[in-house]
Amino acid sequence: MASIRSTVVGALACQKDSYLKKFETTVVSCHEVQAAKSKSKSKKQPDAPSDAKTEYELVLKDTILFPEGGGQPSDSGVITTPETSIPVLAIRRAVLTALHKVPIPVAPATPVVLEVDWARRFDHMQQHSGQHLISAVLDTMQIPTLAWNLGEKFSYVELPRKLTDEEVAAVEDRCNEVIRQALTIWVEIPDKDLVNKQKLPDDYDADSGVLRVVHIGDLDANPCCGTHLSNTREMNSIVLLHQVPNKSTNSRLFFLIGDRVRKYAAENHALMRRLNARLSCQTDEIEAKVARLETLLRDSLKREKMWASEVVINEAVTVKQALQEHKRAFIYRPDAALDYLTSLVGEIGAFEGLLVLACGAVKSPGALMVLGEGADVFAASVRESGIVKSLKGGGKGGKWQGKVAEWEKGEPEALRKFVLA
Missing domain, CATH: 3.30.980.10 (Threonyl-trna Synthetase; Chain A, domain 2)
Structure with missing residues (x-):
């Protein structure tokens, strides 16, 4: 019995008649291929499990499913065997052969029916x-x-x-x-x-x-x-x-x-x-309304910057006093960001003791800064204690800085007690 040959790309049924939606053909061959491995696999963990799956590439006698080429993505569709219907994951060209990627194998010589995703x-x-x-x-x-x-x-x-x-x-x-x-x-x-x-x-x-x-x-x-x-x-x-x-x-x-x-x-x-x-306006008024809102936003940001500067100055005085009296100070600002902490550190200047600054609301990300003699050692003790579970960062000597992926309920107060104990 003569072996079945596949139609070359260039003379496929889909290229002869792009309007065919359903087509009967035969499987010529089926080869196992390895799906792309997960990018989460780390070089530091060479033995980590991969979510790669086994897939199969079918060669058909002819096809109405276009293989990617000429700037055009491949079609999608379904292959129906006498037993089941199988989604076609992709179609690619290998020299002159169209290869249909499917999740399960189909034996050679199996009669199949192809249906193309016509909308696509x-x-x-x-x-x-x-x-x-x-x-x-x-x-x-x-x-x-x-x-x-x-x-x-x-x-x-x-x-x-x-x-x-x-x-x-x-x-x-x-x-x-x-x-x-x-x-x-x-x-x-x-x-x-x-x-x-x-x-x-x-x-x-x-x-x-x-x-x-x-x-x-x-x-x-x-x-x-x-x-x-x-x-x-x-x-x-x-x-x-x-x-x-x-x-x-x-x-x-x-x-x-x-x-x-x-x-x-x-x-x-x-x-x-x-x-x-x-915006409470008509379509032809949107541009003017957005321009007004941009002006209001700029003015608001200027005022916010001015008041933030005043808050930094006043808070710096409080922190300096606490450092002079107790050699330790803790500031937690749930509504602030890292730039506020940086401004505060600049306003405080040189000091003796240990200063811990934190920002970010509960259930949200935030930041933590530890400054002063033995800052890195103290930060290590915070991490080892598990008070702030999602804390990651680094530093040495008198400065340590880290990110909090998400503050959990009770963590800021627990950190305060740990610092001031």
Whole structure:
């Protein structure tokens, strides 16, 4: 009996017909693979247990599940055997072979039915075909696309320079004009000698594989392995968003296409409505209202800084007196932060004795400072006593500083008694 062979990437069922949602095929092979190990494993604990799991990669006779490639993430879907349904965790390409990662093994020669997550697939088709359109329009302006990324919410094309606002508007208008023209998107399998192989992945076997060129009407022709729409009309609309600089002169132009535009509009409208309610204003008044709040905040922070300075001066006097009389002092400020303790230490200046400063509310993180002769020894005794369970820090001689991951109820008062005992 002749062995079953798998279809090469480039001629997969999903690449021949991107609209297939269900497909019958056969398992060619099944290989065990080790899942990625947990990053929590420490070098100091080489024998620590790992949460790595055994997974399996299936080679199928053919597939409608697209393997990651060409800037497009892999599909997700389900493989159904005669006994059970199995989620497909990921699909990757190994030279010319599509490998389907699954959590349990499936024996070779098993007949299976594939079902693609259609919502994810169609979204990827909209974004990928839309990227081709955006890049095609940019090409007419002699602005090449250096790379692109299909993200979970936003996608981008990387360009050699930042576009002006006028250029962005012009590209967006032209793209939406092409969408309304309902141009046919089609795939050609040309003579391999006519394909620009510089755009192929380094590990793709061009001689044995199938090279595809995706056309958008007469506007664009580009080598691509991805799944695509059949008509620009299905993109619905394209919105070009912000730009982010990358490297020395490059710019990443972010975009939304198709159903993502509608979802983004709905999300932002809901956000605006919430802001309207919280700010007690209409949408066109939000910017002015935020500007007023920023001014009030700056004024408030200035006043807070002034009053904090007064408190530091007064508290420093109290601490100095306690150090003179008892050679020990303890200050706990639940509403303060480390910068307050640092200011207080600066105001106190030189002293004799032991000073312990703490901040942070109960059930919240905080800080602890120990200063004076034998500060490190005292801090060690605090840690050994277990009075502050989540205390970590370090220092030597006359200064020790640490963080409290979370103050537990009763710990500040217990620490006070320990210091002043």
